[in-house]
Amino acid sequence: SALFLCTLLAAGCGGGGGGSSELPSPGPTLTLTASASSVAQGDTVTLTWSTTNATECVAAQGWSGTKAVSGSETTGPLNATTTFELTCRGPGGSVTRSTTVTVVPPPTVTLDASATTVSAPGTVTLSWSSSNATSCTASDGWDGARAPSGSEEITPLLSTTTFTLTCQGVGGTSAPQSVAVTVTPPEGGKVIVTGTIQFERIPFATDRGGLDPNNPVLSPARGVVVEAIPAGSDSNPALATTTTNRDGVYAVAVPPNTNIFIRARAQMIKAGAAPTWNISVRNNTDNNAVYALRGDEFNTGSGETRNLVAGTGWGGTSYTGIRAAAPFAILDTVYRAKELIHSVWSVNLPPLNLYWSPSNTPTTPNFCIRQGQIGTTFYWHAKEDRIDDCGDLVAEGIYILGNFAVGDTDEFDQHVIAHEFGHYVEEKLSRSDSIGGSHGPGDKLDLRVSFSEGWGNAFSGMVVNDPVYRDSGGGVSQDMISFNLEQDTGGSGQEGWYSEDSVGELLWDLFDSGTESGDSIALG
Numbered sequence: 091s092a093l094f095l096c097t098l099l100a101a102g103c104g105g106g107g108g109g110s111s112e113l114p115s116p117g118p119t120l121t122l123t124a125s126a127s128s129v130a131q132g133d134t135v136t137l138t139w140s141t142t143n144a145t146e147c148v149a150a151q152g153w154s155g156t157k158a159v160s161g162s163e164t165t166g167p168l169n170a171t172t173t174f175e176l177t178c179r180g181p182g183g184s185v186t187r188s189t190t191v192t193v194v195p196p197p198t199v200t201l202d203a204s205a206t207t208v209s210a211p212g213t214v215t216l217s218w219s220s221s222n223a224t225s226c227t228a229s230d231g232w233d234g235a236r237a238p239s240g241s242e243e244i245t246p247l248l249s250t251t252t253f254t255l256t257c258q259g260v261g262g263t264s265a266p267q268s269v270a271v272t273v274t275p276p277e278g279g280k281v282i283v284t285g286t287i288q289f290e291r292i293p294f295a296t297d298r299g300g301l302d303p304n305n306p307v308l309s310p311a312r313g314v315v316v317e318a319i320p321a322g323s324d325s326n327p328a329l330a331t332t333t334t335n336r337d338g339v340y341a342v343a344v345p346p347n348t349n350i351f352i353r354a355r356a357q358m359i360k361a362g363a364a365p366t367w368n369i370s371v372r373n374n375t376d377n378n379a380v381y382a383l384r385g386d387e388f389n390t391g392s393g394e395t396r397n398l399v400a401g402t403g404w405g406g407t408s409y410t411g412i413r414a415a416a417p418f419a420i421l422d423t424v425y426r427a428k429e430l431i432h433s434v435w436s437v438n439l440p441p442l443n444l445y446w447s448p449s450n451t452p453t454t455p456n457f458c459i460r461q462g463q464i465g466t467t468f469y470w471h472a473k474e475d476r477i478d479d480c481g482d483l484v485a486e487g488i489y490i491l492g493n494f495a496v497g498d499t500d501e502f503d504q505h506v507i508a509h510e511f512g513h514y515v516e517e518k519l520s521r522s523d524s525i526g527g528s529h530g531p532g533d534k535l536d537l538r539v540s541f542s543e544g545w546g547n548a549f550s551g552m553v554v555n556d557p558v559y560r561d562s563g564g565g566v567s568q569d570m571i572s573f574n575l576e577q578d579t580g581g582s583g584q585e586g587w588y589s590e591d592s593v594g595e596l597l598w599d600l601f602d603s604g605t606e607s608g609d610s611i612a613l614g
Contacts (some may be wrong), residue, residue, distance in 0.1 A: 114182065115143070115180065115181035115182035116143050116182045117143065117180070117182040117183040117185065118141055118142060118143040118144035118178050118179065118180040118182060118183065118184065118185050119141060119142045119143065119144075119185060120139065120140075120141045120144065120147075120176065120178045120185045120186075120187045121139060121140055121141075121187065122137065122138075122139045122174070122176050122187040122188065122189050123137070123138050123139075123189060124136070124137055124138075124174070124189045124191050125137075125138070126191065127189075127190075127191060127192060128191070128192045128193075128194050128260045129168060129191060129192075129193060129194065129260065130193070130194060130196070130260055130261045130262050131168070131169055131193050131194075131195065131196075131261065132167045132168070132169065133167065133168060133193075134164050134165050134166065134167060134168065135164070135165050135168070135191050136162055136163070136164045136165075137153070137162060137163050137164075137165065137174055137189070138161075138162040139157070139160060139161065139162075139176055139187075140159075140160040141159045141160055141178045141180075141185075143180045143181070143182055144159045144178035144179060144180040144185075145159065145179065145180050145181070146159070146178065146179055147159055147176055147177065147178040147179075148176070148177050148178075148179075149174070149175065149176055150175040150176070150177065151172070151173050151174060151175040151188070152165070152172035152173055152174040152175075152191075153165065153174055157176065159178065165191075168191060168193050169193065170193050171190065171191065171192045171193050172190070172191050172193070173188050173189070173190045173191075174188060174189055174190075174191070175187070175188040176188070193261075194222050194259060194260040194261035195222055195261050196222065196259070196261045196262040196263065196264060197220055197221060197222045197223035197257040197258065197259040197261060197262070197263065197264040198220060198221050198222065198223075198257075198264055198265075199218060199219070199220040199223065199226065199255055199256070199257040199264045199265075199267050200218060200219055200220070200267060201216065201217075201218045201253065201254075201255045201267040201268070201269050202216070202217050202218070202269060203215070203216055203217075203253070203269045203271055204216075204217070205271065206269070206270065206271055206272060207271070207272045207273075207274065208247060208271060208272075208273055208274070209273070209274045209275065209276055209277050209343075210246075210247065210248050210249075210273050210274065210275060210276050210282060210341070210343065211245070211246035211247060211248055211276075211282055211284070211332070211341035211342065211343060212245070212246065212247035212248075212271065212273050213243060213244065213245040213246065213247065213332075214243075214244050214245075214247065214271050215241055215242065215243050215244070215363070216232075216241065216242050216244055216253055216269070217240075217241040218236070218239060218240065218241075218255055218267075219238075219239040220238045220239060220257040220259075220264065222259045222260070222261050223238040223257035223258060223259040223264065224238065224258060224259050224260070225237075225238065225257065225258050225259075226238055226255055226256065226257040226258070227255070227256050227257075227258070228253070228254070228255055229254045229255075229256070229266075230251075230252045230253055230254040230268070231244070231251035231252055231253040231254075231271075232244065232253055236255065237433050237434070238257060240432075240433070240436075241436070243360075244335070245332065245333065245335050245341075246284065246332065246335070246339065246340065246341030247271060247273045248273060248282065248284070248341060249273050250270065250271065250272045250273050251270070251271050251273065252268055252269070252270045252271075253268065253269055253270075253271070254266050254267065254268040255267050255268075276343040277343070279345075279346065280343040280344055280345055280346070281343070281344060281345075281346045281390055281391070281392050281393040281394075282341055282342070282343060282393050283318060283341070283342050283344055283350075283352070283390055283393065283394045283395075283396060284339070284340065284341035284342075284394075284395055284396075285339070285340060285352065285395050285396040285397040285398065286310065286334075286337070286338045286339050286340075286397045286398075287310070287311040287314060287316060287334050287338045287340060287354045287383070287397075287398050287400075287418075288308050288309060288310055288311060288338050288397070288398070288399045288400070289308075289309055289311050289399065289400035289401075289414070289415040289418035289419060289422070290306035290307070290308060290309070290399070290400065290401050290402045290415045291306060291307045291308075291309045291415065291419050291422075291502060292306050292307075292402055292404070292415075292419075292502045293305065293306075293307050293502075294560055294562070294570070299562075299569050299570035299572070300562050300563070300569050300570045301502055301562045303402060303404045304404070304406070306401075306402050306404070306415075308399070309338075309419075309422065310334070310336070310337050310338025310339075311334055311338050311354060311400070311418045311421070311422065312334060312335070312336050312337075312338060312422060312425050313333055313334060313335075313336075313358045313425050313428075314333060314334050314354055314355060314356065314357065314358060314418065314421065315331065315332075315333055315354070315355040315357045315358070315359055316331070316332050316333065316334060316340040316342070316352065316353070316354050316355075317330070317331050317352070317353045317354075317355065318330045318331075318342045318344050318350050318351075318352060319350060319351050319352075319353050320348070320349070320350055321349035321350055321351060321387040322349075324353075324384070329342075329344050329345070329348075329350060330342035330343060330344055333358070333359070333360075334354075340354075344390050345390065346390055346391065346392055346393075347389060347390060347391060347392075348389065348390045349387055349388070349389050349390075350387065350388065350390060351384060351385050351386060351387045351388070352384075352385040352396050352398060353382050353383065353384050353385065354382065354383045354398055354400075354418075355370075355380055355381070355382045355383075356370065356371040356380060356381040356382065356383075356417035356418055356420070356421050357369065357370040357371070357380055357421075358370075358421060358424070358425065358428070364436050364437070364438050365432050365436045365437055365438055365439065366438045366439070367428060367438070367439040367441075367442075368439075368441040368442075369421070369424055369428070369439070369441070369442045369443075369444070370442075370443050370444070371417040371418075371420050371421050371443075371444045371445075371446055372443050372444070372445050372446075372487075373445070373446070373447050374445035374446075374447055374450070374459050374460060374462070374464075374489065375447040375449045375450075375460060375461065375462050376447070378443070378445070378485070381414075381417035381418075381446075383398050383400045383414055383418070385398050400414035400415040400417075400418050401414055401415055402414075402415045402416075403415070408494065409448070409494055413448055413492075413501075416446060416448075416492065416499075416501035416502075417446060417501075419501050419502050420444055420446055420490060420501050420507055421444070423504045423507040423508055423511070423553070423554075424442075424444065424507065424511055426504075426508070426553050426554070427508050427511045427512075427515075427549075427553045430552060430553055431515070431519075437519060439518070439519075440518045442487060442488070442514060443485065443486070443487035443488075444487060444488045444489075444490060444507075445459070445464075445485075445487055445488065445489045445490065446489075446490040446492050446501055447462050447492050448492045448493060448494070449461070449462030449492070449493055450462045450464050450489065450490060450491050450492040450493055451463055451464065451465075451491070451493040451496055452464075452465060452466055452491050452493070452496060452497075452498045453465070453496065456478075456479040456480075457478045457479050458478050458479045458480040458482075459478050459480070459482060459484060459485075459489070460480060460482060461480065462492075462493065463479075464489045464491065466491065467488075467489060467490050467491050467500045467506055467507075467510060468488070468489055468510065469487070469488045469489075469510040469511075469513040469514055469517075470484050470485070470486055470487060470488075470489065471486060471513075471517050471522070472486040473517075488507070488510045488511065488514065490506075490507065490510075497563055498562075498563040499562070499563075500561070500562075502562065503560060503561050503562055504550075504553070504554045504560075505547075505550040505551070505554055505556075505559045505560055505561065506550070506561050508549060508550035508553035508554060509546040509547060509549065509550040509559075510546070511549075511553070512545055512546040512548075512549035512550060512553075513542065513546055515549065516542060516545060516546075522542060523538040523542075524538045524539050524541075524542035524543075525538055525539060526539070527539060529543050529590060531573060531590075531591055532584050532589075532591070533584075533589075533590070534584065534586075534588040534589065535588050535589070535590060536588075537587055537588065539590070540587060540588050540589055540590045540592075540593055541587075541593050543590040543593075543594075544589075544590040544591070544592065544593020544594040544595075544596075544597065545593065545594075545597060547559055547575060547590065547593075547594035547598075548575060548593070548594045548595075548596075548597035548598045548601065549597075551575045551594075551598050551601075552598070552601050557574055557575035557576050557598055557602070558572055558573075558574050558575075559572060559573050559574075559575065560572045573591075575594050575595055575598040576595065576598070576599075576606065577595070599611065600613050601613060601614060
């Protein structure tokens, strides 16, 4: 049988002798990269290449000549998009690689106003678009960074104003574009009442956990509804209604020599052209009334300035006055979330109510919304009916803790509010499959729950622009629960799709600047 096998193989049997064969030479490898894939006209790039198993290289297209088998070379000024090709050869064959460098022209920008003439106090919408731009900068009548395209309502306009926008990109800086809006005196002989609406925000302490109620920060109430009401009764119809701008400034045109008062509502409303919204903070223990800040009565005369400040009501060791700031602090966190969304997506936001009361309690034997027995801060959707222990249908919205006496208030916890707003965004603008239930750091959760809660955590960091999630509590002692979205707080043994920590960390890393080790992505 051995002889038969050798006969079949016709080689390799028996001893000694025989011929020899040589393995073929391996083919060359080549990498070719450019120091930048996009440049401005007239810029240069550095080309870098390396090979294995190559003896010579020849350049083509955007460069030429014989090149070493490895090296780098700086191009001349580039005036058009250029492809650089390199072919390297060796005993085992040849290989060709190329890289393209795009020459980006300078940005261009257009800027338009919805009206070029308005009567005081005027409101206009500025709209802009650009090409080849990565960012824009506003100046003159407005200021600050702007997205490469968008729209913005400007109010109030009290005098003729010029608005200028300049955009930047790889290709350089655009020529400034400006639009002027002429402002005429108020119609019908009316006078202007103007002022600022502000609230006191209680910040987190820098030297310990928890809030620092003895050092409030005066903050603008942005985008809130302001009404001029005839004196005598809160139920009188408004003479004029407007909204504050991003600095909390408002202005209304009203009849001269008239007794009125100014009222700011914890409500943001925009109708008409997209994007639209209608968001209110309401008292669930007072028939769901919208919170409002009322000023003193005064005579309009020939024009007045009237400022309102919503105080915290803090008395040194506990709340002793009206907690007027709380609804406006809640609304301002939502304002930040709304601005983040609308910076990239001009989407209409479905109506939303946020329910807060000083009686909203975390631990109760019952669940009764109108008595403040809410159990925790949470978002409730309209996908199913829910009846509480008082027999009431639970209204859709965000419910927020406020009972200081039992040790947990959330009106100044921006991450907590933004987290719940993230659930609203998930359900109303996308899709939510979460089955709900208890959850916490380190828990192994149903996939639907882990994604929803991890998204809420990450979104809160995006809104506040801070990866450290803070949730205050503890009443007078003021403690805090916190975790960092940059870290897996559950530990390496809890990493995975079942971990809200992993989901939150991943989504945050996709959003943030990408400067950490192992995180080079920065989607924004």
